[in-house]
Amino acid sequence: MNLVLDAIAWILDPTNWEGVGGIPQRLWEHLWISAVILLIAAAIALPVGVLVGHTGRGREAAVTVSGALRALPTLGVLSLFALWLGIGLRAPIPALVILAIPPLLAGAYAGIESIDRRIVDAARAMGMNERQIVGKVEVPLGLPIIVGGIRSATLQIIATATLAAYVADFGLGRFIFSGLKTRDYAEMLGGSILVIVLALVVDGAFALTQRLVVPAGVRATRFTELRSRPARPRAAVG
Amino acid sequence: MIEFRGVTKQFPDGTVAVEGVDIVIPPHKTTVLVGSSGSGKTTLLRMINRMVDPTAGQVLIDGTDVATVEPVALRRGIGYVMQNSGLLPHRKVVDNVATVPLLRGTSKREARAHALELLDTVGLDRSLAEKYPAQLSGGQQQRVGVARGLAVDPNILLMDEPFGAVDPIVRAELQQELLRLQEELGKTVVFVTHDIDEAFLLGDQVVIMQQGGRISQAASPVEILANPADDFVADFVGARRGKRALHVTEVDGQRLVVDADGRPAGVLAS
Ligand SMILES: Nc1ncnc2c1ncn2[C@@H]1O[C@H](COP(=O)(O)OP(=O)(O)OP(=O)(O)O)[C@@H](O)[C@H]1O
Numbered sequence: 186m187n188l189v190l191d192a193i194a195w196i197l198d199p200t201n202w203e204g205v206g207g208i209p210q211r212l213w214e215h216l217w218i219s220a221v222i223l224l225i226a227a228a229i230a231l232p233v234g235v236l237v238g239h240t241g242r243g244r245e246a247a248v249t250v251s252g253a254l255r256a257l258p259t260l261g262v263l264s265l266f267a268l269w270l271g272i273g274l275r276a277p278i279p280a281l282v283i284l285a286i287p288p289l290l291a292g293a294y295a296g297i298e299s300i301d302r303r304i305v306d307a308a309r310a311m312g313m314n315e316r317q318i319v320g321k322v323e324v325p326l327g328l329p330i331i332v333g334g335i336r337s338a339t340l341q342i343i344a345t346a347t348l349a350a351y352v353a354d355f356g357l358g359r360f361i362f363s364g365l366k367t368r369d370y371a372e373m374l375g376g377s378i379l380v381i382v383l384a385l386v387v388d389g390a391f392a393l394t395q396r397l398v399v400p401a402g403v404r405a406t407r408f409t410e411l412r413s414r415p416a417r418p419r420a421a422v423g
Numbered sequence: 424m425i426e427f428r429g430v431t432k433q434f435p436d437g438t439v440a441v442e443g444v445d446i447v448i449p450p451h452k453t454t455v456l457v458g459s460s461g462s463g464k465t466t467l468l469r470m471i472n473r474m475v476d477p478t479a480g481q482v483l484i485d486g487t488d489v490a491t492v493e494p495v496a497l498r499r500g501i502g503y504v505m506q507n508s509g510l511l512p513h514r515k516v517v518d519n520v521a522t523v524p525l526l527r528g529t530s531k532r533e534a535r536a537h538a539l540e541l542l543d544t545v546g547l548d549r550s551l552a553e554k555y556p557a558q559l560s561g562g563q564q565q566r567v568g569v570a571r572g573l574a575v576d577p578n579i580l581l582m583d584e585p586f587g588a589v590d591p592i593v594r595a596e597l598q599q600e601l602l603r604l605q606e607e608l609g610k611t612v613v614f615v616t617h618d619i620d621e622a623f624l625l626g627d628q629v630v631i632m633q634q635g636g637r638i639s640q641a642a643s644p645v646e647i648l649a650n651p652a653d654d655f656v657a658d659f660v661g662a663r664r665g666k667r668a669l670h671v672t673e674v675d676g677q678r679l680v681v682d683a684d685g686r687p688a689g690v691l692a693s
Pocket residue numbers: 422423434435436438439440458459460461462463464465466467617
């Protein structure tokens with residue numbers, strides 16, 4: 186209990202909010218690297234996931250690759266990259282991108298797959314080309330689940346970006362590692378609390394976004410839909 | 424005019440959905456494909472707009488083999504109405520109706536204005552234009568589906584059990600509406616149903632299909648009743664035992680028409 190109070194005192198100590206290596210700088214670094222990692226991972230995983238969901242092809246491969254990536258211990262991968270690429274941010278970025286890909290990929294293809302096939306079929310029969318089907322039908326309707334994938338990837342990135350400090354002078358993890366070294370447990374716990382608070386705040390923002398991206402026509406009528414639609418989408422062609 | 428020449432469709436899993444179909448679908452008339460579930464009606468219909476490509480034979484529209492037409496362009500010129508309306512749930516009614524004209528490059532303003540007119544055409548109040556599909560009743564959704572099918576003023580309108588999911592009263596209403604519309608517009612309508620009553624009501628030509636995707640008979644309702652091609656057709660249309668096996672009996676000097684069970688269908692007018 187004392188330790189927690191000490192940690193909070195450490196967070197509130199104005200001297201920790203100043204200068205080089207202060208909380209604002211570390212917070213900013215942490216957010217920045219998380220955003221960069223998210224963007225890189227999204228640029229890789231979202232198009233692939235959407236394509237898999239749209240075509241229904243390569244799903245097995247996506248599941249296998251996701252499973253394999255998920256099984257990799259991030260600290261081990263990070264160490265490996267650090268040995269190979271050296272100290273600095275070059276190692277943590279790819280290590281964390283690998284971590285973020287599975288939830289992004291799964292969110293993207295699950296989002297597209299969740300759409301009633303009859304709607305897609307009708308869109309095609311009307312004369313939408315494949316690109317229009319993806320852009321005007323599948324992505325808007327699958328967006329809540331896609332954003333869900335981005336949300337869980339972001340949480341993992343923010344939590345695990347702490348490890349970047351293991352090989353670089355970067356991010357909130359610095360407090361944890363330096364506290365560990367100097368046995369300054371108040372600093373160590375204070376750093377952890379900051380990471381947790383940051384994660385919660387960002388998660389809250391995503392929860393809100395996820396609700397906002399539910400298309401109006403779907404949101405307005407959740408209840409009627411629950412009553413009148415079959416639970417599982419039926420085949421497109423009857 | 425739509426023409427099927429020796430058309431067969433075998434799906435990759437080996438199912439033969441349509442086999443050796445030769446048929447001519449006359450322009451500006453309603454042709455109804457009728458048959459039990461799995462007889463290949465939907466498959467046959469979807470070969471017209473290349474949602475399905477035949478494995479043998481040809482489908483021609485006004486003499487042009489559809490296989491030589493780019494599918495997306497072909498589909499944009501053909502109206503398509505399906506059972507569960509297939510409306511885009513995230514778009515308002517008016518935007519749903521305007522979808523294809525917008526794809527074809529019509530200006531947004533013009534497309535929306537035309538969409539509103541089409542709501543009138545199919546008997547929907549314009550106040551529904553800004554609603555989302557899920558806020559409408561099943562019958563209203565189907566009308567929107569028809570309006571969308573008409574949006575590019577296509578010569579051909581494909582309708583796959585469009586009234587299959589609404590209750591009998593609304594269904595009868597929609598059927599009358601379609602008859603009225605067709606009187607006005609004179610489209611080449613290809614209509615799929617498994618309800619023989621609906622087929623006889625709407626069809627200028629009725630095509631009776633049986634399992635394995637073969638055509639048993641294609642003719643006008645009158646001709647089918649007068650000369651059923653075989654036992655299957657006679658049974659299917661109920662000309663032997665069903666409510667169409669009518670005969671006349673005399674009761675108190677009145678000549679009544681009764682069905683096979685003796686239930687009165689009406690009085691024979693003189
Ligand atoms: N994509 C497909 N792959 C394999 N078989 C299919 C496919 N689509 C249809 N079939 C099969 O082809 C046959 C004809 O199907 P079709 O949908 O044309 O029948 P239908 O007459 O429209 O039936 P319903 O009245 O139930 O709508 C069925 O046996 C069906 O299972």
